[in-house]
Amino acid sequence: MSPRTKGGSAGSHVVPETPPILVAPATGSELNTVSVAIIPVACWRVDDIRFEFDSSVVMPGVKTELDELKKLRTQHPGAPMSVFGHADPVGSDAYNKALSGRRATAIYALLTRDTALWEDLFSNTLGNDRWGLPALQTMQDTLDAAPGGAGRAPRAKDAEKNPGLRKTLFEQYMNELCGPDLKVAKTDFLGRGADAGGKADFQGCSEFNPVLLFSEKEQQRFDAATDKSERNAANSPNRRVMVLLFRKGSKVVPSKWPCPRAKEGTAGCEKRFWSDGQTRRSRRLPDAERRFPDTRDTFACRFYQRLTTSSPCEDIPVLETAKLEFVLDGNGDRKIDASDPATTFLRMGLWDNAFDPPPAGSGAGAANVLANDVAEDKNFVGADTRRFYLRVTDPNASGRVKVNWRTLKEDNSDLDRPGDQSLTLLETQTGSSVFVSRALMLVTDTDDQNQETDSGLAAGDANAGKRKHGEADHRIRKASLRGFVEAEYQPKSGPKIVQKLPVFNRDPDDRRTLPLHIFVMRRTVGGQGVIPTAAGSAVFTRDLRIIRETYERIGMSVTTSAPRGTAEANIVRDGGDALVLVDPPAGVNSFAVDDAAEQAIGAATPADPNTIRVYYAGRLTSGNRGEAAPMVDFAARTDAATAFVNGGSFATAMYSPAHESGHVLTNKSNAVNGGHYNAPAAPPGNKLLNDQNLMRNATSTSEGVLESKRLWDAADQDGVNEFTSMRASQFTRAFA
């Protein structure tokens, strides 16, 4: 009888169409007067979810309900209609009268294809009901997504400024929603379009006729809450637009119709209230809700109740809840849908498919380029093996939804909370109710964080093209190994949904720690360090930072300490970090450190168990910017598991400490490509280039996204996988 759809319901009224006439026969002059009753025969309801929140913008999902209306009109041919908008009890009667009138107007205009009425709603705002660009974007998206419709509708941005294009966009959107078969003339309404303000054709009932009144207890809880979204969600059944179909031939005189026009105030409504109307619409029970379908006594307007008293459409829809998930690309097709798996943790981006060799003809020495196209497979975020996505499942939304996302520190304070955190999620296909983002990525350093990303949105979209950090649809957030990623979605109805995931798995804890000793040689015994060592100097703020940023990418947290027993006088502390100043051993010149000297230094400064030692020497006689002694080659020596950095190259050797430590971690023999990364022989599409890898021979001399700072989770040509080998190193340990 009453087909429930996602965003409304439709049905025939159970009243007899022809109640009998009762007559007294007359032996005198008596009469029996019979007046034509106004009897609705069917109803069609559009729920709140088919509108933007607090707005009269009709969402594309209403197509489903319009199909039902079409059927209903076939079942009840010639039945004139009237549209009744309803608001919830939040806000003033007057505001709600206007808002409910606007929603009724929007539906009436949609059915009659009256673009002028929509234009009126567009150009005259009411409170939060501002159509603006987002409304036009919704229309354009819907039309673009229609079969064969891509690019045919006026662009939202153009239509925003041009009334002519706007009219076209309105018209196309109305036609798209109603389809070719649902055509309603103004004369198909109760007032037959005779009144310019739509009297008897469409009207707003303000908040006078709620179907649901919270209990006192609920109301108190909602009043106390700062976040009103739960209250607003619970109230959504009250926000509805009802269209009643009356007996064929029903005719009213607009001027005598009791309901005021959509744009008029509430005075006309109040005249038609029940004698106890105020009580009916506002009385609350201590513990239980009052529901119109149960007791039929919650409407203030007697006239409206006369029309709907037996309506199957004045029921209360069961609210379907929305879902927000982080998901991974389960089948690697770079297309997310309902079947891709949700994840319980996220990892840092590796940029392992990010770089393309310079285009042909770029000349010698040309740099690799960052793939940053609109297509996912040609985009460094979309192609990253650590990419993840956001997915919203919301039966009450259509077209696109917005999700805000940010990162948190270990203590849940904000880490990366850009000015605009929003991300556009598009419906996988019309009606799927599944909305997915483009691929997203976490990074550890500021250069990566500030890399602009193509939004992945199609040309013509308001947010198409390159997006900067701080702008909507930027796809990168800087994250902490110890922190979290948080996303939030506000459904049109229902409380805000928040999803918070840790960075790297915590159960079991997938994170590792990497303890380091950092030594700076004194120029001479008891003298200054070969490089500046004060707290806040570059050894801390640059080199140690880079080490941290590097290894956090693969789930390793770097700690520094002085070896046990180190005299406090030799320790320089900077926050929780420490470095140790060491005298050159006898016979060693801090500015001429050779292999023998390294062993002497190593012997003089023993390490705590399984801890890598990083030394800054004044100068390495080899001329190298750095040298390392991985266990595979040097296990027997006193300088096993050490890394030496050439202080003479300090200004440009910012990646050297991370690189040399990396030798110890990968433990790749010097005999195999110098222990360095060896890009796999390039099969087509292989992007694991040498240039951007931290373990290449000769690291970069400046910082940047294209520089040699990446570690990849793939075997190089020599079969060494940096991600797995480093994490499995004896010098790392379970997270603490």
Add this chain to the structure above:
Amino acid sequence: MAKEHTVQQGDHMSQIAKKYGFVDYKTIWDHADNAELKRKRQNPNVLFPGDVVRIPDRTVREESRPTDQRHRFKVNAPRLKLRIVLEDMYELPIAHAPCDLFVDNEKHELQTDSKGKIEVDIPPTATRGLLSLRTSETALDELAIPVNIGHVDPVDEVTGQKGRLGNLGYYIGPIDATEDDAFKLAVEEFQCEHGLHVDGVCGSQTQAKLKTVHGC
């Protein structure tokens, strides 16, 4: 010995008279035994189920005529009429509208007058009719509207109020004695439309107005 008749729904005095062999309902209605009933109900065609009508003994009336001739006797029975006024939602007449009224399978082709009125003579035994309009250009067109004769109850009874409010388009629902919300709604709507104090109680003032507007 006098009999008693207990009124059932649909009964009216002419029909009761006919049933007990009286030509003129007034013989019963004006009988001293029914003075109390007459005072209470006022209208012989608007009785209430349960009302008790005392049926007087029939009397023999003698008329002398010569026996060798044929004589025609004319009984002066009062005529019983069915009278309906059709109005639109705003109490304006549906004037000059052709309509068909079937009473006990007899078809009357009628047309409403300028005041929306139709009127036909009906036999006292008639209980049901069917009214149909074709070109009134109202929601009544093409419907076969049942007409229940003798079903109007006294206006001081809830069923009588519901019946009248139903005829006038305010009440839809069963004609019973329950003073439910649907009834209250109809009463308030009627009061509101007729400038009465709106309280949902069908008191004497509202009853009087209802009787006037309905016509009986």
